[in-house]
Amino acid sequence: MSGVTIRNVWKEYAGQTVLERLNLHVASGEFVTIVGASGCGKTTFLRMLLGQESPTRGTILLDGQPLPAEPGPERGIVFQRYSVFPHLSALDNVTLALELPASPVLGRLFAREKRIARDKAAAMLRAVGLEHAFDRYPSELSGGMQQRLAIAQSLVSAPKVLLLDEPFGALDPGIRGDMQALIRQIWQQTGVTVFMITHDLPEAFALGSRVLVFDKPRIDPQAPQAYGATITYDIPLRGRPGQVPDALVQRLSSAPGAPNEEAS
Numbered sequence: 001m002s003g004v005t006i007r008n009v010w011k012e013y014a015g016q017t018v019l020e021r022l023n024l025h026v027a028s029g030e031f032v033t034i035v036g037a038s039g040c041g042k043t044t045f046l047r048m049l050l051g052q053e054s055p056t057r058g059t060i061l062l063d064g065q066p067l068p069a070e071p072g073p074e075r076g077i078v079f080q081r082y083s084v085f086p087h088l089s090a091l092d093n094v095t096l097a098l099e100l101p102a103s104p105v106l107g108r109l110f111a112r113e114k115r116i117a118r119d120k121a122a123a124m125l126r127a128v129g130l131e132h133a134f135d136r137y138p139s140e141l142s143g144g145m146q147q148r149l150a151i152a153q154s155l156v157s158a159p160k161v162l163l164l165d166e167p168f169g170a171l172d173p174g175i176r177g178d179m180q181a182l183i184r185q186i187w188q189q190t191g192v193t194v195f196m197i198t199h200d201l202p203e204a205f206a207l208g209s210r211v212l213v214f215d216k217p218r219i220d221p222q223a224p225q226a227y228g229a230t231i232t233y234d235i236p237l238r239g240r241p242g243q244v245p246d247a248l249v250q251r252l253s254s255a256p257g258a259p260n261e262e263a264s
């Protein structure tokens, strides 16, 4: 079955259940946004999809096959900050994303392959609007440009799955709007399956084709670490930007570390 399948996945760290009983199928090409209170395990979920963490129990399948245990070119990730290498130019950052999987030991390719990789990287930088910044270092780029670079780096290997951990959380509202438009355009053009964490509920409902809410259905005040979060709402939006349900705003704003309910 094409897409990502999650079967009875649990994640525990030394005495703490972070996630429990996750069951989900995400078809190839969906845009899943993920919201939930701070600390409820959203990043842990993404790290399991990336292969940086493995489930304590349960199975994750990609296109019907067990997910490779290590991160690989079929999955790209963008974090809120610091996804790119500060000592490399924009072009070298994106080229390296092609070189590493192709030559994991040397981390570099020989002349012809290198030229092809640089051409691909340049095309990717143009696609994200960084055609004038090939030779600039990340410290010479604005926050929005750095995130464009991180997106180019994560997409250049044409991943099946793009994982976004609050990629626009540190950006000003105007820039954030531009980046939302960019990611939507990339999703529509490439058909990549997207999982995106956001603390901004309107952003989740504007961008997602499906919104997942992570929450703890069980809480034991005597043993707060005993139970984990799970998917408590799974809301399909069928391509139409959705209104944020009032009940969801109320539920999440009463949880500690509640996501932002203001429009961005």
Ligand SMILES: Nc1ncnc2c1ncn2[C@@H]1O[C@H](COP(=O)(O)OP(=O)(O)OP(=O)(O)O)[C@@H](O)[C@H]1O
Residues within 6 Å of the ligand: 013, 018, 036, 037, 038, 039, 040, 041, 042, 043, 044, 045
């Ligand atoms: N490597 C780890 N070892 C032990 N505990 C961890 C580890 N990684 C995460 N945790 C714990 O798992 C819980 C969930 O963390 P996670 O970062 O996934 O939450 P989150 O929902 O992404 O939070 P936020 O919205 O604030 O980014 C936290 O209590 C955290 O301390």
